[in-house]
Amino acid sequence: MTDAATGRSKSRRSRLIGEFLDKTLDPLAARQGFSESSLLLRWEAIVGARVAAICEPVKLQWPPRAKRRPADENQAGAKNRPAEKKDEPATLALRVEPGFGLDIQHMSAAIIERVNTHLGWRCVAKITMKQEPLSPRRVRPTKPPVDLAARRQAEAVTEGVADERLRAALVTLGERALAKPAR
Structure with a gap:
């Protein structure tokens, strides 16, 4: 089913916020040198x-690119110059909790390897650290x-169910339904 005015398909299913998050955060992450937001979102x-x-991670610092001038190619010594390095890797800047800088320094090779594996290419060559408190994390x-009384009552009701997995699910559901709400 498509909308004639916009040409977009109309989907009747609801979409998760996470489906929009990458596309929304990519421009914001690009300002800090991250080509994609997945490094920030999936850091753990x-x-x-x-x-x-x-x-x-705080930012990816890319080395400055040398400007090429057409006159350089026509000069006599241009053939003897070393080829420009293409795709030089970046430096990953990390914010490290105070007192853990040495630990991160020792683990830097493993961190670089994991980041490069995630990104799929040799993106990061080294790590710089700034020791300061981390941004507050969301508490789960x-x-x-x-409620033991509610659990016993739910187990008594589900005694006749033969399937163990179904019975466990029904006990959990009954336990939550019969429990007194916390105030």
Whole structure:
């Protein structure tokens, strides 16, 4: 089904915010040297939870590009000059929690390898660090404590269910439905 005015397809399914996030953040990430926002969004998955807890990427610093002048190619000594380095790798600037700079310095080769593997090419050659507090992280909500009376009641109701997986799911559902709301 397509909209005649815009030419876009009309989809009846709802879309997750994460589907729009990469496209929205890419221009903002590009201002800090990141060609794509995936390095920022998936930092914990790239380097691991332990490393991500003590450092975060700030920017990718690319080496300045030499300007080519047409007159340079016509000069007599142009053939003897070394070829310009193409696609020189960038420097990844990290914000490191104070006191963990030495740890990150020792792990820098592994971090560079993981980042380059994620990006699919030799993008990063070295790491610079600035020791300052990290930006606050979002705290994951904790599960409420189990109401034992509600759990026993849910288990009693589901005694006749033969399938163990279905029974476990029904017990969990019943436990949450029968639990007294926390105030």
